[in-house]
Amino acid sequence: MSALPERKTQADASGQALLKVTGLAYDYSGVTAVNDCSLELPRGEIAALIGGNGAGKSTSVKMIAGALRPRAGKIIFDGQDITGLPAHQVVELGIALVPEGRLVFQHMTVRENLLLSGHVRRARAHCQQNLEHVFALFPRLRDRQGQNAGSLSGGEQQMLAIGRGLMTRPRVLILDEPSLGLSPILVAQIFSLVRKLNEEGISVLLVEQNVHHTLMIANHAYVLEKGRVVQTGEGRALLNDPKVKEVYLGLA
Amino acid sequence: MNLFLQTTLNGLVLGGIYSLAAVGFSLVFGVLGIVNLTHGIFVIAGAYGALVLFTKLGIDPLLAIIPIGAVLFAVGYAYQRTIIQWAISRASLVASLVVTFGVAMMARNVLQIVFGPDVHTITPTYSFSSLTLGDLRIDLVRIVALGASLVLLSVLALVLARTHFGRAIRATAQQPLAAELSGLNTRNLHGLTFGLGAAMAGASGAIIGIVQPFTATSEVAWTLNAFIVVVLGGIGSPAGALVGGLLLGLINAYTAQYVGPALTQAAMFLVLVLMLLVRPNGLLGNAFGESR
Numbered sequence: 001m002s003a004l005p006e007r008k009t010q011a012d013a014s015g016q017a018l019l020k021v022t023g024l025a026y027d028y029s030g031v032t033a034v035n036d037c038s039l040e041l042p043r044g045e046i047a048a049l050i051g052g053n054g055a056g057k058s059t060s061v062k063m064i065a066g067a068l069r070p071r072a073g074k075i076i077f078d079g080q081d082i083t084g085l086p087a088h089q090v091v092e093l094g095i096a097l098v099p100e101g102r103l104v105f106q107h108m109t110v111r112e113n114l115l116l117s118g119h120v121r122r123a124r125a126h127c128q129q130n131l132e133h134v135f136a137l138f139p140r141l142r143d144r145q146g147q148n149a150g151s152l153s154g155g156e157q158q159m160l161a162i163g164r165g166l167m168t169r170p171r172v173l174i175l176d177e178p179s180l181g182l183s184p185i186l187v188a189q190i191f192s193l194v195r196k197l198n199e200e201g202i203s204v205l206l207v208e209q210n211v212h213h214t215l216m217i218a219n220h221a222y223v224l225e226k227g228r229v230v231q232t233g234e235g236r237a238l239l240n241d242p243k244v245k246e247v248y249l250g251l252a
Numbered sequence: 253m254n255l256f257l258q259t260t261l262n263g264l265v266l267g268g269i270y271s272l273a274a275v276g277f278s279l280v281f282g283v284l285g286i287v288n289l290t291h292g293i294f295v296i297a298g299a300y301g302a303l304v305l306f307t308k309l310g311i312d313p314l315l316a317i318i319p320i321g322a323v324l325f326a327v328g329y330a331y332q333r334t335i336i337q338w339a340i341s342r343a344s345l346v347a348s349l350v351v352t353f354g355v356a357m358m359a360r361n362v363l364q365i366v367f368g369p370d371v372h373t374i375t376p377t378y379s380f381s382s383l384t385l386g387d388l389r390i391d392l393v394r395i396v397a398l399g400a401s402l403v404l405l406s407v408l409a410l411v412l413a414r415t416h417f418g419r420a421i422r423a424t425a426q427q428p429l430a431a432e433l434s435g436l437n438t439r440n441l442h443g444l445t446f447g448l449g450a451a452m453a454g455a456s457g458a459i460i461g462i463v464q465p466f467t468a469t470s471e472v473a474w475t476l477n478a479f480i481v482v483v484l485g486g487i488g489s490p491a492g493a494l495v496g497g498l499l500l501g502l503i504n505a506y507t508a509q510y511v512g513p514a515l516t517q518a519a520m521f522l523v524l525v526l527m528l529l530v531r532p533n534g535l536l537g538n539a540f541g542e543s544r
Contacts, residue, residue, distance in 0.1 A: 067429060087432040096433070103430035105423045107541050116419050120435035150541075164434060 016079055018043040018203050019064070019095070019172055024073035025227075026059050033059045035227035037073070039205075040220075041172065046194065046204045048214045048235060050248060051224035057207045058100050060224065061174050064205075065097035066090035077172070092122050096170035100177045100207075102161040106150030110141055113149050113160055118167035126169065134163040137193070155186040162193070173197060174205045179213070191217060211248040215239045223248075254387045259509040260502065265394045267501020268494075269463065272401035273456035273474055274481035275408060275493035276449030282488025282540050283425040283445045285345055286336065289352040291478050292471030293359040294324055294450045298457020299374075299466045300367055306374050313374050313458045314400055320458050321451040328450025331355075333443045356471065363468035374461040397459045404455055408448075409490040421445050425488065425540040480524050486534030495535050499523075 017040035024037040034056035041047040049057050062068040064075055066087035075083045082090060087097075096117075105113050114134060118127040135142035138159040144152060149160055158178055165173055175194065179187040191213045198204050198217075208214040215221055218235035223244065231243070238244050277291040301320040302313040335355065339347040381392040412418035423431040424441045432438050460466060460474075477500065485496025500520065507519040527534070 065433060067432060086437070088435045088437045091433065091435040099430060099433060103427050105426045105430065107426055107539070108419065108422060112419055116416070116423050116431075116436075117434035119416050164430075168435060 016076065017041055018078055019205070020076040021060075021064060022074050022076075024060060024063050024075070025071045026056075026063055026068055027071055028059075033227055034063070034070075036229065037063075037224065037227070038229055039222045039232075041203055041205050042219075044198070044201065044203055045219040046198050046206060046217055046235075048206045048208060048218035048221040049224055050208055050211050050214060050221060052209070052248075055224040056227040057224055058176055059227075061097055061176055061205065061207055062099075064090075065095060065174060067097070067099075091117075091120055091168050094122065094169070094171035095174065096165035096168045096172070097174040098161045098165040098176060098178065100180065102154075102157045104149040104152070104157050104160050104164070107148060109146055110149055110152070110160055111145040113164055114141075114145075114167050117164045120168045123167060123169040127167075130167050130169060134166055137166070137196075138163055155182050155189075158182065158186075158190065166197075170202060172203045172205060174207070176207045177209060178206075179208065179210045187213065211244070212239070215244075255509070258388055259505050261388060261390060262394075263502035263505030264498060265390070265398045265501070266504060267498035268398040268401040269456065269460060269497075270477055270481055270500050271494045271497025272404055273453065273460065274478035274497055275405060275490050276452035276456075277475075277478035278482045278485075278487055278489070278493045279421075279452075280446055280449040281482060282538065283421055284332075284442050286340075286348045286352070286446075287479075288446075288449070289349065289475055290331070290356045290359065291449075291453055292473065292475035293356050293363075294328065294453035295457040295460065295474040296363065296466060296468060296471040297359075298324060298454030299461035300363065300372075300457075301454065302458035302461045303372055303374050306376065312376055313462050314396065317400070317404075317455045317458050320454045324454035325447040325451040327447075329443045329447035331450075332446035333439075336446070337439075337442075356475070360468050360471055363471075367468065369467065371465045371467050372461075373465045376462060379462065393462050397463045400459050401456070404452065405490045405494055408452065412490065417444075422540065480520055482534065483524055483527055484534055486536035486538060488539035489536060492534055492536040492539065499535075 019041040022038045024034055026034045037056065037060045039047060039049065049060065051057050059068060063070045066085050066089065069084055073083070074081060077093060077095060082093065114131055115127070118130055123130055140156055141159055141163055144156065149157065152160060162178065178190050182190065187210060194204055194206060195217055206214055206218060215235045215238050221233065221235045221238050222229045223231040233241065273295050277288060280286055280288050298320050301323070302316045305311040305316040306313055335351060336348050339351040378392045378396065383390050383392060383395065412421060420436050420441055423434065424436060424438045428438050481493055481496035481500055484499050485494070486492035503519055503523055504516050507516045511519065
C-alpha cells in the first residue's frame, strides 16, 4: 500500500493553486474566531481542514464562500482575488459551499430545493441535465422529489444539500461536516461519494471531524487549532503523525 | 334568515378586501420579520392615487391598479433598501418598528397637507348599480372589489408557488444563509419582497377607494386590520391572508348587525386576544416554518 497519494500537487498554468487562502481572520463581535488560516487547494485534488469544535473551521469556509467578510487575509480563486465578494457572486464563479447542518429549505420540495440553486447563471442552461446528474447520484432524491425537504431523513437531507451544491456546476465543492450525525454506513457512503465527485473533476475542500476517513482520502490536510493552521501535510502522512494520532484519532 | 345571509354576504365582500389589504403586510412580516407600520400608508396612498387618476385623467380605479402598483413597488423597494435597512443594520430588527411608525406619522401628515382633511370617495359609473339575487341585494362595486381582490391574491399565490422569483422569496424566508449560498442576492430579494408587499397594498387601496370613504387618518385602521388578519390567518401566505381576511370581515359584519356598530373594534380585539391564546401561529400557521 502506498503511503502517499498517487497524484502530485498540480499547479495550473499561472503556477498557482486553484484556490489559495492566506492569513484569513475573522472576529465575531470582538471575539476572534479565526486568526490565521492559510491553505491551498490544487486543481483536481481533495484538501481537508480538520480540527476540534470551535477551532474555526466553519468560519473559515464561510469566508471562502463569501458568507462572512474576513477581517484580514486574501482569497485567490483561479488567479482572481475574490476576498470580500458576497456569497451569491462567489457561487457564480464556481465555488459551492454545502453548509454545516445541511440547511435545506424545509418547506419546499426536494425538486424546488434543487431547481433554486440550479438557476444560477453559470448553470442555468444545463439545469435539466444537472438535475438528471444529481438524481443519478442520489436515486432517493428522485423518488422523493415532490416531498417537502423537511420530511427527509438526516442522510437524505445531506444528499439534498450536496445535490443543491452540485446543481451550480461547481469547480470547487466545499463540504462542511457532511458526515455529522449520520450512521456509519451513510458516513462511508458520503466519503466514497466525495471520492467519486473528485474523480469527475471537482476539486474538493473537506471540513471534517471524522479525521480518520478524511485523512485516508485527502491529498493534503490542514490542522486548525484556535483559529490558526498549526500543522499541514499529506493526508496519509498525517495519519501517522504522533500528535494527530493522540489529539484527533484518540490513539496514544 | 335573509338578514343573516345578507350580513354574511356583506362580511365576505368586506373580508376579501381585508385579505388583499393585508397580504403584503403578511409577506413582509414572514420573509423579512419586519412589522411594517407604514403598511396602512401604502393602502391609503393607493386610494389617493386612484382618486387623482380618476378625477384628473378619468382612469378607472381598476385600471389604475397597474400604475399605482408599479409606483408603490418602486417606493417600497427604495424604502426598504435605505431607511429600513439602515435602521436594522445599525440597531436591530426591532428598530424597524420604531422607524416605520415614525415614517407613517410623517407620511400621514404629508397626505393631510396635500389632500386636506376631507373624506373622499371614488365614484366610477358603476358605483350606483346593484345586483339582486332573490331577496339579497349587493352593490356592483362590492362584487367588482371582491373579484379584483381574489384575482390579485390568486396571481400572487401563483407567483409564489410556481416561479423562480417565488421560490427565491420562500427560500430567503426559510434559510437566508443557504439562499445566499444558492446564488440568491438576499438583500435585493428583501427589497423586492417589500416592494411587492407595497404594490399589493396600493392595489388594495385603489379598490378600497371605490367601496369605502377614506381620509389620510384611515391608514391607522388599515395597518391594524392587516395585523389582525395575519394573527387570525397565519403569516406569509396568500391563503392565510384570505382566511384571516374573510374571518375578520365576517366578525365585523355580524358584530355591526347583531351587537352594535360601535362594538366592531372591541369584537375584533377580543378575537385577536383569543386567537393569540389558543393558536398563536394563526389558523394556517407560518408559511415559512417556526422561524419567526
